[in-house]
Amino acid sequence: MHKKYYGWLVILLASCALVYLGSSLFFSLSSFELRHPDGNRETVSLPLSRTSESGSGTYQLYGQIVFGRWASKILHITPDDRVLQIVVNDNEVDLSDISRESLSDWSYGFLLNVEPYVNSGRNSIQITFWDQGGYGLMGMKIQPEYSGWRMLIMSGLG
Numbered sequence: 483m484h485k486k487y488y489g490w491l492v493i494l495l496a497s498c499a500l501v502y503l504g505s506s507l508f509f510s511l512s513s514f515e516l517r518h519p520d521g522n523r524e525t526v527s528l529p530l531s532r533t534s535e536s537g538s539g540t541y542q543l544y545g546q547i548v549f550g551r552w553a554s555k556i557l558h559i560t561p562d563d564r565v566l567q568i569v570v571n572d573n574e575v576d577l578s579d580i581s582r583e584s585l586s587d588w589s590y591g592f593l594l595n596v597e598p599y600v601n602s603g604r605n606s607i608q609i610t611f612w613d614q615g616g617y618g619l620m621g622m623k624i625q626p627e628y629s630g631w632r633m634l635i636m637s638g639l640g
Contacts, residue, residue, distance in 0.1 A: 514527060528622065533618075538613060540612050545606075546606060548604050557626060558593055558625050560622070563612055564582075572606070573599050593627055607624075
């Protein structure tokens with residue numbers, strides 16, 4: 483082979499490696515449904531942010547999370563108003579190490595390691611949360627928490 487072809491071969495192999503890493507770090511949220519205290523259901527997208535209904539109540543958010551093979555399994559969850567329960571793949575997630583204040587922290591939220599509960603690929607999630615109602619907001623934000631080598635790769639791919 484000529485020297486000029488080696489450069490293109492290296493670029494091709496590096497591109498394939500980046501595509502593979504990017505797809506392995508993939509994270510997505512889909513098919514979310516909000517169940518209201520009165521039993522009504524509606525399709526929603528995340529992040530969820532809206533004006534609260536007039537009265538307080540307990541809501542349930544159902545959906546799917548897809549994790550790539552090496553995607554972070556640490557979720558950054560920001561609730562408005564307070565998370566009561568999280569169920570992943572029909573298993574209740576232990577929230578006992580998270581303070582009540584963090585479960586209600588609408589500005590920062592909390593970190594939750596769901597690795598013991600999830601698989602690579604599609605996973606179901608159910609979040610039960612309370613909203614105080616009135617003139618405030620209600621909502622939920624879920625995103626992966628990338629750190630270490632994953633953060634370096636994601637910042638390079640972004």
